[in-house]
Amino acid sequence: xxxxxxxxxxxxxxxxxxxxxxxxxxxxxxxxxxxxxxxxxxxxxxxxxxxxxxxxxxxxxxxxxxxxxxxxxxxxxxxxxxxxxxxxxxxxxxxxxxxxxxxxxxxxxxxxxxxxxxxxxxxxxxxxxxxxxxxxxxxxxxxxxxxxxxxxxxxxxxxxxxxxxxxxxxxxxxxxxxxxxxxxxxxxxxxxxxxxxxxxxxxxxxxxxxxxxxxxxxxx
Amino acid sequence: xxxxxxxxxxxxxxxxxxxxxxxxxxxxxxxxxxxxxxxxxxxxxxxxxxxxxxxxxxxxxxxxxxxxxxxxxxxxxxxxxxxxxxxxxxxxxxxxxxxxxxxxxxxxxxxxxxxxxxxxxxxxxxxxxxxxxxxxxxxxxxxxxxxxxxxxxxxxxxxxxxxxxxxxxxxxxxxxxxxxxxxxxxxxxxxxxxxxxxxxxxxxxxxxxxxxxxxxx
Numbered sequence: 001x002x003x004x005x006x007x008x009x010x011x012x013x014x015x016x017x018x019x020x021x022x023x024x025x026x027x028x029x030x031x032x033x034x035x036x037x038x039x040x041x042x043x044x045x046x047x048x049x050x051x052x053x054x055x056x057x058x059x060x061x062x063x064x065x066x067x068x069x070x071x072x073x074x075x076x077x078x079x080x081x082x083x084x085x086x087x088x089x090x091x092x093x094x095x096x097x098x099x100x101x102x103x104x105x106x107x108x109x110x111x112x113x114x115x116x117x118x119x120x121x122x123x124x125x126x127x128x129x130x131x132x133x134x135x136x137x138x139x140x141x142x143x144x145x146x147x148x149x150x151x152x153x154x155x156x157x158x159x160x161x162x163x164x165x166x167x168x169x170x171x172x173x174x175x176x177x178x179x180x181x182x183x184x185x186x187x188x189x190x191x192x193x194x195x196x197x198x199x200x201x202x203x204x205x206x207x208x209x210x211x212x213x214x215x216x217x218x219x220x
Numbered sequence: 221x222x223x224x225x226x227x228x229x230x231x232x233x234x235x236x237x238x239x240x241x242x243x244x245x246x247x248x249x250x251x252x253x254x255x256x257x258x259x260x261x262x263x264x265x266x267x268x269x270x271x272x273x274x275x276x277x278x279x280x281x282x283x284x285x286x287x288x289x290x291x292x293x294x295x296x297x298x299x300x301x302x303x304x305x306x307x308x309x310x311x312x313x314x315x316x317x318x319x320x321x322x323x324x325x326x327x328x329x330x331x332x333x334x335x336x337x338x339x340x341x342x343x344x345x346x347x348x349x350x351x352x353x354x355x356x357x358x359x360x361x362x363x364x365x366x367x368x369x370x371x372x373x374x375x376x377x378x379x380x381x382x383x384x385x386x387x388x389x390x391x392x393x394x395x396x397x398x399x400x401x402x403x404x405x406x407x408x409x410x411x412x413x414x415x416x417x418x419x420x421x422x423x424x425x426x427x428x429x430x431x432x433x434x435x436x437x
Contacts, residue, residue, distance in 0.1 A: 065420075066420040074392065079405050082406050163289060164382075199285050200281060204284060
């Protein structure tokens with residue numbers, strides 16, 4: 001092998017990459033938050049049994065789960081772009097991951113809702129709580145406990161999926177910054193190796209802190 | 221003068237050809253992933269904790285780094301060491317190793333689901349370690365984890381879309397090529413999505429049904 005590694009330029013641009021990592025966390029976190037909100041409604045819609053609610057929810061969930069995430073981002077960026085709905089690459093990536101997260105989380109939540117006994121709802125209602133109050137104070141907290149682990153996994157997926165922004169031309173997140181530096185220097189291996197390390201650190205830090213949070217919150 | 225074409229049968233054939241490439245990559249990588257996964261899974265479930273845990277930590281790296289970055293790294297590896305492997309092989313090996321990290325955990329949970337007493341009984345009836353593995357543990361474990369394995373295969377199928385970044389023309393990339401000719405992104409992406417959906421949805425349904433059916437017993 002006559003390849004000479006050069007790590008110095010990578011070290012020099014490490015601050016830029018760290019800023020990129022912040023953008024990555026921001027996108028992944030926002031997509032997760034929005035995805036969770038949509039997913040609760042999708043899961044409730046599918047459980048409601050109303051045809052007009054269940055059918056759109058079904059289309060959303062099955063599309064999100066049965067097509068590649070990259071395809072979903074393409075659809076938002078190129079597909080809707082052609083009919084006049086122009087998204088920036090940041091917005092397309094964020095909405096794409098949100099769409100995907102919501103689809104996967106909805107199925108998780110559906111399982112979570114079934115894990116909360118029907119008697120809990122009836123008890124809350126007979127104590128005089130309204131439907132929304134029961135949902136918010138009784139059902140959702142218990143449901144979240146049941147799906148916490150699955151949500152942690154989904155957040156890691158969200159972080160990893162945010163690397164797809166580069167394919168629709170995003171240059172501010174970790175992968176985008178790395179690719180920008182790579183195009184200038186042609187030190188592909190060095191830059192992407194450091195990016196891989198940063199992604200590893202981000203996902204492991206998140207997984208570990210989630211484990212600590214779960215331990216603090218969910219022990220009886 | 222009017223140069224714009226419209227979506228023709230030839231374009232659709234081109235998309236189908238891309239879909240065939242997607243399926244080919246999926247099959248090769250899931251084959252690699254399953255072979256490695258069974259091997260690693262057996263090592264993880266039947267070796268001292270320090271071997272099992274260190275293998276687990278190594279495989280965990282593949283699940284904690286974006287696949288796109290793994291592809292780029294492996295591709296640059298290919299040119300750095302002047303291996304001159306075709307991009308198709310690079311894509312398949314990378315996806316295969318990625319799949320093996322998930323398959324290892326699937327195999328491990330399957331082996332864990334076989335009661336220890338069953339395995340001991342088999343051994344005390346005179347079966348050798350290999351016989352016990354092939355005629356007791358693996359058949360029971362396969363039944364338990366087959367639905368998750370289907371899920372993994374479909375996941376890999378969806379992840380093959382990423383290999384367009386290293387220059388393989390699979391379904392999503394061929395949709396882009398057709399788009400640049402026909403200039404109707406929404407229509408073509410819709411057809412592309414439909415092809416993906418038709419490749420994934422029936423198998424996903426089958427997996428769910430098997431899971432329900434086998435979970436009952």
